[in-house]
Amino acid sequence: MFWKVFIPVVAFAVILGWGLPLAVAADLTKANASFEVNKMGDMSDFDPNKPVIPTGDTIKIALVASFSGPAALVGQIYYISVLWAAHDINKRGGILVDGKKKLVEVIKADHMGKPDQCKKICERMVLQDKVHVLWGTDGSHLMKIINETANKYKVIAHNTASLTDDLQDATNFSRYAFMSSFSTDQIGRGLANYYGQRKKEKKFYILCQDYMFGHAMAAGFKKGLKEFYPEAEIVGEDYHKLFLTDFAPYLTKIKAAGAEVVYTGDWIPDAANLLKQSRQMGITLPFAHIFLDEPNFLHEVGVDGTKGLVQLSQMYTDNPYFKTPEQIKYYKMWNDLWKTKWQAPFNTKLFEHGGGNIGSYNQQTYWLLSVIERAASTDPEKIIKVWEGDTYRFVNGKTLKMRPCDHKAIQDLYVAEFVVPDEQKVDFNIPPHHWFTGCSYAGPSAKIPADKVLPLMDEKLDRCKGKNGWGE
Amino acid sequence: MTNKVSKWVFWLVLVVILAAYPKLFGLYYTNLFVTFAIFALFSVSFNLLLGYTGLLSFGHAMFFGAGGYGTALALKHIEGLALLPAVLIGLLSAAALALILCPLVVRVSGTAFSMLHLAFGELMHVLALKLRNITGGEDGIGGFPIPPVSIPGIVSIDIRQPENFYYFAVVCLGISLLIIWFFTKTPFGQIQIGVRDNAKRIDYLGFKVPQTKAVVYVVSAAFAGVAGSMYALFQNLISSAALNVLTSFAPITITMIGGVGSFFGPIVGSGIFQVIEELTSRYTEQVELVIGLILILVIMFAPMGFMGAISLLKQTWFPSRTARVALKGAS
Numbered sequence: 001m002f003w004k005v006f007i008p009v010v011a012f013a014v015i016l017g018w019g020l021p022l023a024v025a026a027d028l029t030k031a032n033a034s035f036e037v038n039k040m041g042d043m044s045d046f047d048p049n050k051p052v053i054p055t056g057d058t059i060k061i062a063l064v065a066s067f068s069g070p071a072a073l074v075g076q077i078y079y080i081s082v083l084w085a086a087h088d089i090n091k092r093g094g095i096l097v098d099g100k101k102k103l104v105e106v107i108k109a110d111h112m113g114k115p116d117q118c119k120k121i122c123e124r125m126v127l128q129d130k131v132h133v134l135w136g137t138d139g140s141h142l143m144k145i146i147n148e149t150a151n152k153y154k155v156i157a158h159n160t161a162s163l164t165d166d167l168q169d170a171t172n173f174s175r176y177a178f179m180s181s182f183s184t185d186q187i188g189r190g191l192a193n194y195y196g197q198r199k200k201e202k203k204f205y206i207l208c209q210d211y212m213f214g215h216a217m218a219a220g221f222k223k224g225l226k227e228f229y230p231e232a233e234i235v236g237e238d239y240h241k242l243f244l245t246d247f248a249p250y251l252t253k254i255k256a257a258g259a260e261v262v263y264t265g266d267w268i269p270d271a272a273n274l275l276k277q278s279r280q281m282g283i284t285l286p287f288a289h290i291f292l293d294e295p296n297f298l299h300e301v302g303v304d305g306t307k308g309l310v311q312l313s314q315m316y317t318d319n320p321y322f323k324t325p326e327q328i329k330y331y332k333m334w335n336d337l338w339k340t341k342w343q344a345p346f347n348t349k350l351f352e353h354g355g356g357n358i359g360s361y362n363q364q365t366y367w368l369l370s371v372i373e374r375a376a377s378t379d380p381e382k383i384i385k386v387w388e389g390d391t392y393r394f395v396n397g398k399t400l401k402m403r404p405c406d407h408k409a410i411q412d413l414y415v416a417e418f419v420v421p422d423e424q425k426v427d428f429n430i431p432p433h434h435w436f437t438g439c440s441y442a443g444p445s446a447k448i449p450a451d452k453v454l455p456l457m458d459e460k461l462d463r464c465k466g467k468n469g470w471g472e
Numbered sequence: 473m474t475n476k477v478s479k480w481v482f483w484l485v486l487v488v489i490l491a492a493y494p495k496l497f498g499l500y501y502t503n504l505f506v507t508f509a510i511f512a513l514f515s516v517s518f519n520l521l522l523g524y525t526g527l528l529s530f531g532h533a534m535f536f537g538a539g540g541y542g543t544a545l546a547l548k549h550i551e552g553l554a555l556l557p558a559v560l561i562g563l564l565s566a567a568a569l570a571l572i573l574c575p576l577v578v579r580v581s582g583t584a585f586s587m588l589h590l591a592f593g594e595l596m597h598v599l600a601l602k603l604r605n606i607t608g609g610e611d612g613i614g615g616f617p618i619p620p621v622s623i624p625g626i627v628s629i630d631i632r633q634p635e636n637f638y639y640f641a642v643v644c645l646g647i648s649l650l651i652i653w654f655f656t657k658t659p660f661g662q663i664q665i666g667v668r669d670n671a672k673r674i675d676y677l678g679f680k681v682p683q684t685k686a687v688v689y690v691v692s693a694a695f696a697g698v699a700g701s702m703y704a705l706f707q708n709l710i711s712s713a714a715l716n717v718l719t720s721f722a723p724i725t726i727t728m729i730g731g732v733g734s735f736f737g738p739i740v741g742s743g744i745f746q747v748i749e750e751l752t753s754r755y756t757e758q759v760e761l762v763i764g765l766i767l768i769l770v771i772m773f774a775p776m777g778f779m780g781a782i783s784l785l786k787q788t789w790f791p792s793r794t795a796r797v798a799l800k801g802a803s
Contacts (some may be wrong), residue, residue: 068757110757115612115711117705120507121753127500141611141711148615148708171615210601211610241601242610 028401028412028450031371034393035363037326041091041334048080049343051106054090054291058105059097059378061086061158061368064118064136064146067110070243070269074138075110076345078161081107081361082135084334084354095373102378104369105258111142118142120280122149132378133158133368138267140213146176156380160364163187163265168406170460176380178387178407180400181365182314184213184265185456186413188220189227190312191263191288192446194415196229197446201286203235205259207250208276209266210239217265220456235259237465244270247277255283257414261310263288272297279305285311293356295349298439306440309418315360316414316445317396320429330395330429331355353435363394364425389471403471405464408455410471412447419443490642494635502638508746509645510703513727515738516652518723519696525688526668528586530720531593532696535566537600537715539697540704541607548616555619555631559644559701566611566697570690578685581671582752593720600712612711613704620692637706644702648695653735655691664688725767731779740778 045052063082067075086104089095094103109125111118118137125131126149133156136146143162150157151174159167159179166172168179182190195201206221208214216239225232236257238250254262262285266274271291278285279301286308292298293313298306322328334354338347351358370392375382388404401410416427418440425433427442435441454469464471514536521527541559542565577588600607609614620639622628622733631637655661663684675681704710713719722745723738730741745763750764767783774781 072757108757110753112757112759114713115709116707116713118508119707119709120503123503125498127498127503141614144614145709209610210604311696 024366028399028410029401031182031391031393033374033390034399035366035370035395037330039092040330040333041088042094043084043088043091044338046084046087046337047341048083048346051083052087052090053107054103054105054341057102059095059102059133059369059372060105060107060131060364061133061135062107062109062122062129062131064109064111064122064125064134064142066138067108069113071113071138071267073268073345073350075108075357077350078135078138079106079108080346080351081358082365084362085365086455089369091374092286094377095369097372098379109134111137113139113142113318115141115145118145119149123145123153126150126153126155130378132156132372135160135365135368137162139211140167140216141211142328143167144172147174148171150176152173154380156368156383158368159366160361161288162213164213165408165456166212166216166222168408169458172460173406173458173461173463175384175407178368178402180367180409181360182411182413183408183455184216185220185223186453187265187290187312188222189216189224190413190453191310191415192221192224192232193228193448193452194310194312194389194446195232195261195288198223199229201260202231203233203258203260204288205235205254205257205262206237207254207262207264207266208239209242209270211242214239214265218263221263240270242270245273247274248281251281251283254278254285256279259285261286261288264292265290267291268294268297270274272300275301275305288312291357293441295352295436295439295441298441299349299436301439303438303440306418307420309440310415311442312413312415312448313356313360313442314411314413315356315363315394315396315398316416317398318414318443319427319445321355321396321427321442322430323397327395327397331430349436349438359396363396366394367392367400401470403455403457405467405471406455406457406461408457410450410454412450413453414445414447415434416442416445430447486558494638499634502634504750506634506638506641506702506706509641510699510706510743511722511745512739512742513645513648513702514696514699515726515730515742516649516735517692517699519603519732520652520656520664520688520692520695520729520734522724522727523737524661524668525664525685527581527685528691528724529589530586530717530724531589531591531596532692532723533715533717533719534589534593534596535569535594535693535696536694536700536703536719537710537712538566538569539563540710540714541600541698541700542697543701544613544616544704544710546762547618548613549712553619555621555705558619559698559705562701562704563694563697566700567690567694570693573687573688578682578689589720590717593715593717597712597715597717600715607712610712612709612713614707614709614711616708618705618708631705641702641706644686644698648698649739652691652695656735660684660687686693725763727777728767729770729777731777731781733779737777737779744778 061459065078066076083106083317086106090103094101109121111121134146134150135158137143140162143159147157160181163184165183165185206218208217230398246329264287288310290312292309293311371387375386387402391399391401393399403410420440421434421437423443424435424441426444428435506600518532521529538561544555545560546561601609618632620628620630629636631640663679667681667684671681726741726745727738729744731737749759753759
């Protein structure tokens with residue numbers, strides 16, 4: 001009799017206590033807010049070369065990035081992504097905050113890739129320009145400084161592009177910092193999961209940049225291989241300094257090691273030099289990566305040299321890429337302006353589609369603006385309250401959730417293999433049925449469900465103690 | 473007598489302005505002043521070599537970096553270490569590095585000295601990148617604890633507050649400048665000027681030139697180390713960027729702009745450097761290009777820098793009595 005009562009009671013408690021929250025938490029199909037193309041303003045006058053930037057009593061976003069030095073192109077990528085979102089919101093009339101409709105002002109803040117300059121420019125933005133948000137950046141070591149400054153002066157730090165998990169760990173966590181991008185552990189484990197399912201290649205060579213991001217990328221991949229593909233072998237591992245111009249010594253080692261895939265987290269300009277030099281040296285190995293999708297240098301390498309590259313992206317989805325008329329409308333809005341209006345540097349192939357990393361930075365910015373709108377305030381405390389645990393749907397239908405305890409985004413990830421132009425229609429399902437004709441690009445994609453690649457959670461962080469991977 | 477009074481008034485006004493600075497100019501400019509103070513000290517230490525001894529170093533950042541890393545590592549690994557010993561460790565780290573190098577470098581001068589320092593500077597930079605377990609590589613060492621300035625039982629000041637750090641930086645700069653000033657005014661300081669102007673003559677006079685250079689070299693490095701230590705504390709971060717060639721060129725540019733050979737030249741130069749950087753970075757992303765252009769103009773039209781130009785103007789507009797007599801005699 002006892003067991004007849006006890007077992008159902010325990011089972012019921014388990015379902016209520018653990019199962020139900022898990023089922024709710026794991027649901028990324030519903031979103032608190034979503035990007036709605038039909039609500040967009042008239043974007044026909046958007047021109048990143050001649051930006052219309054409001055001043056005065058505005059919602060101020062400091063775009064902290066490299067606008068000079070070897071990574072200046074990265075700053076331009078961020079700039080157009082954020083500016084687009086700001087322009088759209090401004091054309092809609094702004095956002096109602098603190099009882100008043102305010103326009104969005106984007107301020108360039110050049111950190112030049114230097115830590116001291118980064119601190120200085122962030123302080124200038126907060127103390128002089130009175131920005132509400134510090135948006136960044138290229139370089140996890142620099143994002144750390146941005147987060148620290150935000151924490152010190154109590155403004156929001158929005159991390160869309162620095163991917164190291166350490167930024168949100170117990171040592172570095174700040175309530176004011178939100179990481180809406182994917183992170184190194186997710187990337188490494190995601191790609192390992194992909195290769196573990198594919199089981200085609202077995203020998204991997206890790207080549208990353210020699211700083212916290214590169215090492216974290218490698219650690220994530222090694223951890224992922226142990227978890228999802230234990231029979232795989234790492235035949236070599238190297239770390240090179242940032243902005244290297246000669247990859248020949250590393251490429252020679254890769255060749256000698258008998259690798260079948262090169263795993264790298266290199267970003268521009270390293271990514272470009274690495275790929276170009278490998279093909280020049282006759283090394284045709286595929287690269288598993290997240291930043292080797294810049295079409296200008298892919299075109300320099302050509303169709304054959306780029307075939308077989310494997311890219312994990314936070315903007316990819318299931319095939320095909322275009323799923324709704326609204327998404328097509330949004331794409332055409334961007335693409336038409338690119339064709340007809342924009343000048344250098346925004347008229348190159350890099351900016352043609354507005355997808356990939358550009359699309360992701362852009363949509364992450366829309367998420368930030370949506371949170372501010374729903375908080376109806378620029379008060380960081382109110383923004384934090386809305387953003388923690390929030391879910392937001394991107395233009396491509398993908399939903400992200402902000403894990404409340406450590407402010408990291410949970411999302412499904414997708415891995416695409418680069419295929420020749422004729423085969424790109426599997427993804428690019430509208431005319432002209434290919435992304436590019438001069439290089440291989442995203443074709444068939446594979447889903448890595450969010451629960452397989454939940455962002456790393458630091459159990460030492462008090463806020464996360466006793467929480468599951470969804471932060472519930 | 474009047475001259476003496478006006479000097480006292482000048483120093484009094486300066487002290488009052490410095491004391492009221494954070495309240496007058498706000499937090500942002502207070503932080504800018506700290507950066508100015510750090511680079512002023514770094515450049516004054518560099519000028520001990522270039523201006524007073526005639527030794528152009530392309531690798532002075534290695535002492536700056538050594539000071540920064542010394543302090544950061546000490547604070548990271550020694551629990552409960554107080555602030556002043558941490559700064560002292562920074563000073564000693566840089567001085568120790570200079571002591572290791574000086575048997576080799578004091579026997580050369582001119583181009584050889586410059587190039588040797590370029591090489592050693594790069595070596596230190598690469599070592600900082602490669603010894604990631606110790607130095608943190610490209611990321612550097614950050615987030616180390618910053619203890620308060622404390623006199624047990626009397627006072628404890630948290631220098632993590634920008635205003636407090638400002639006063640700490642001003643005191644550090646003031647004490648360091650005083651020591652360096654008196655160092656240059658000692659008979660030994662006069663010998664170093666002799667080494668600059670005519671090393672052979674100093675040798676013939678019975679002074680030991682390499683040993684003189686070694687002392688100046690170590691003192692210069694030690695104060696560059698103090699600047700590096702302050703830099704690490706201010707940023708709460710020290711990375712390999714502090715050791716790279718651009719950091720080595722900063723005191724060269726500052727000293728050239730301010731005035732080589734003048735004690736106050738590098739201090740003024742640091743101020744001009746900060747103002748130029750602050751103004752140009754608001755309008756262009758090519759700050760280094762602007763500073764480079766200014767340096768070219770200074771070298772071409774005012775080779776003695778700002779202080780040289782000032783003394784030239786003084787001579788033109790307010791010729792001294794002696795000068796007037798000399799002019800009369802000449803005419």
